[in-house]
Amino acid sequence: xxxxxxxREVADxxxxxxxxxxxxxxxxxxxxxxxxxxxxxxDTGMHTGDSLAAFRAALDTVGAPTSAVVRIVCTHHHVxxxxxxxxxxxxTGARVLLHPLEAERAAAARDAGGENxxxxxxxxxxxxxxxxxxxxxSRFFGNLFCxxxxxxxxxxxxxxxLDGDRMLEVVWTPGxxxxxxxxxxxxxxxxxxxxxxxxxxxxxxxxxxxGPENPLGDFIASQEKMLRVEARLVCPAHGGVYDDHRRRxxxxxxxxxxxxxxMLDLLRQRPLTAYEVALDxxxxxxxxxxxxxxxxxxxxxxxxxLRREGxxxxxxxxxxVRWQTR
Ligand SMILES: [Zn+2]
Numbered sequence: 001x002x003x004x005x006x007x008r009e010v011a012d013x014x015x016x017x018x019x020x021x022x023x024x025x026x027x028x029x030x031x032x033x034x035x036x037x038x039x040x041x042x043d044t045g046m047h048t049g050d051s052l053a054a055f056r057a058a059l060d061t062v063g064a065p066t067s068a069v070v071r072i073v074c075t076h077h078h079v080x081x082x083x084x085x086x087x088x089x090x091x092t093g094a095r096v097l098l099h100p101l102e103a104e105r106a107a108a109a110r111d112a113g114g115e116n117x118x119x120x121x122x123x124x125x126x127x128x129x130x131x132x133x134x135x136x137x138s139r140f141f142g143n144l145f146c147x148x149x150x151x152x153x154x155x156x157x158x159x160x161x162l163d164g165d166r167m168l169e170v171v172w173t174p175g176x177x178x179x180x181x182x183x184x185x186x187x188x189x190x191x192x193x194x195x196x197x198x199x200x201x202x203x204x205x206x207x208x209x210x211g212p213e214n215p216l217g218d219f220i221a222s223q224e225k226m227l228r229v230e231a232r233l234v235c236p237a238h239g240g241v242y243d244d245h246r247r248r249x250x251x252x253x254x255x256x257x258x259x260x261x262x263m264l265d266l267l268r269q270r271p272l273t274a275y276e277v278a279l280d281x282x283x284x285x286x287x288x289x290x291x292x293x294x295x296x297x298x299x300x301x302x303x304x305x306l307r308r309e310g311x312x313x314x315x316x317x318x319x320x321v322r323w324q325t326r
Pocket of ligand 1: 076078176195203
């Protein structure tokens with residue numbers, strides 16, 4: 001059996017800690033940053049016994065007692081990033097920091113219901129019998145998601161002074177989630193990117209009921225923002241460290257540009273619902289409810305941006321939203 005706590009120093013006093021996840025992707029990286037006698041933890045993993053054991057083993061590896069972790073800064077509220085913030089805050093006594101839009105969502109996730117039938121019907125998604133529907137997040141994640149109430153809220157441009165000479169600059173990067181933040185360690189130039197700039201996969205960017213109207217526009221603007229950041233090492237939440245964040249940001253901008261073109265081509269044939277576009281553009285099987293819902297919301301993000309770019313039109317007939325070319 002391999003050691004679940006894979007912990008290694010990627011820069012002076014900056015440690016990558018690979019924590020296991022009970023679902024795909026199967027690993028999330030959290031980061032321990034030393035400054036003076038104190039440590040800052042970036043992201044927390046999902047709340048499982050394996051993950052907690054791996055985190056404790058990582059603290060042993062770096063030689064830090066639990067009380068040496070003085071703050072926990074999270075990139076966003078998703079369960080693999082913020083899910084253990086409650087228990088880890090109790091374990092370490094650290095202060096927990098998160099963007100207010102993420103704190104709001106973490107709190108709302110507790111009471112959120114299951115599928116929003118009206119929203120799905122309006123975008124052409126066929127109804128599913130109750131046993132095939134996606135459950136409410138609280139039921140789906142249960143004890144895996146134990147969020148802390150943050151002790152302080154992050155804002156774009158904040159400078160978090162660590163002990164010693166180090167400082168973490170907050171770079172607000174909405175898109176994957178509305179309050180997602182990257183963190184730039186000064187003076188080292190180490191950039192923690194959460195899910196914003198993953199080396200191998202693209203994060204989900206979707207439109208949902210009650211969420212931002214143009215998340216893909218936000219995401220692309222946030223990639224352009226990264227082009228202006230100076231960094232020498234990139235630390236993503238999934239996958240290995242790498243060194244050219246600008247190249248990856250340009251790739252992601254391009255990826256979504258091509259995907260918009262593919263969707264525009266589909267609309268040239270006839271007006272379509274987001275669901276119809278999604279089945280084609282993402283090649284998902286109509287029987288996989290999770291994939292269908294994720295692809296439909298991601299498709300909506302692209303269609304809405306096409307509309308704002310003046311390339312697609314949105315029509316509502318009998319409560320059903322269809323998209324067409326101009
Ligand atoms: Zn995420």
